[in-house]
């Protein structure tokens with residue numbers, strides 16, 4: 101604790117520094133070219149003015165329509181030249197130099213450890229995460245990288261797709277605890293557009309992750325919007341903010357927000373060997389309901405803005421530029437990492453069927469025409485009482501005494517896509533069950549085809565129902581049904597639906613066959 105007291109009390113003496121936010125204050129050492137310097141300070145300049153707040157008026161954070169530059173640009177972006185920043189690593193306390201360099205198209209945000217033999221490179225993704233206490237740490241083979249979230253946040257928030265982040269240690273410098281030193285560095289490098297198109301992923305379905313009183317939800321959205329509520333365990337310092345992230349809002353509203361820590365936690369963190377390089381230069385300290393910081397708060401809700409900064413950095417580990425509305429309540433690195441992993445999984449599943457799809461110029465083989473035991477649509481309509489829009493079988497390609505293979509072509513013209521969901525068409529799971537029931541019913545109806553009276557099949561129960569993947573327009577649903585038990589007019593069947601040979605849903609069905617017009 102002595103060590104702590106010494107370190108923090110020394111810096112507390114700087115609280116009397118003349119830096120106060122004012123309209124005449126210098127915005128930063130490296131302002132954006134679009135934002136000219138304010139008039140020079142009339143007062144003697146402070147010794148650490150690059151970390152002083154720039155005046156930030158409040159302004160509406162949400163944009164009409166939700167579309168923004170974070171994802172709108174069609175081309176990838178990188179840096180035009182390299183630039184470096186030096187400082188202390190927060191957790192190890194080491195002196196470290198970070199250099200940002202241009203990256204090749206499609207290379208992503210890549211760390212390079214020049215202090216290690218062979219200068220190994222790591223493009224961090226969620227599978228590499230090994231520690232999440234107070235920082236995001238990734239490991240690949242023998243290469244470890246700590247506290248990578250602030251520099252990743254700056255690059256992603258400024259819409260830089262490809263860059264090399266060169267380090268001569270395992271951790272970037274913490275500098276002032278915000279991402280502003282890195283957005284400043286990005287301006288020093290300059291941003292250039294590359295010829296290659298940018299890949300962006302819109303969530304196909306919502307993601308919800310809960311951990312006790314913490315939660316994070318991501319919804320499909322045309323842009324990157326983050327809604328965040330931050331609060332500590334004591335229920336104080338509660339703050340809330342919604343913001344659409346694009347390079348302009350990110351740089352002005354999010355990047356300057358500094359990291360913070362609770363005073364009572366500091367001793368424990370130091371015992372664990374964490375925050376060795378911590379000081380009031382690099383963090384806001386919360387002591388009870390008081391806020392202690394070397395310079396005045398940069399925003400009255402600086403804490404929630406830093407939480408948003410961390411989310412922007414941590415979701416880079418999904419490996420894809422994301423369009424989503426993220427709603428977070430008391431988030432932390434562990435929760436953010438789980439979201440990044442879930443986004444990554446959804447993105448990889450979304451890409452998988454496309455990877456298997458035939459090349460554009462390849463001949464697409466139509467399903468075989470019904471032959472022998474198979475049924476075409478007229479025969480199906482003769483057998484089934486269902487009519488538009490409830491015919492869920494287009495063709496039967498194979499029919500035996502106790503099994504059937506049928507297909508249903510799913511098109512955007514299906515009436516249910518109007519409401520399920522606008523802009524995000526997904527075939528309702530219950531209609532896949534209906535398709536299975538009609539397929540199984542067809543086996544029973546064909547078995548009784550010699551009977552004189554017309555028949556209708558009624559569905560009695562569904563068991564072991566599983567939905568594994570979303571079915572979307574363009575998919576051909578292959579419906580497989582096999583009778584497992586027939587007793588009188590009651591039958592059981594094991595059924596599944598497949599797309600591209602992969603099971604998308606399955607169920608065990610029980611149904612009965614009755615004379616058409618009879619009471620069920």
Ligand SMILES: [Zn+2]
Pocket residue numbers: 249250359406409410
């Ligand atoms: Zn942070």
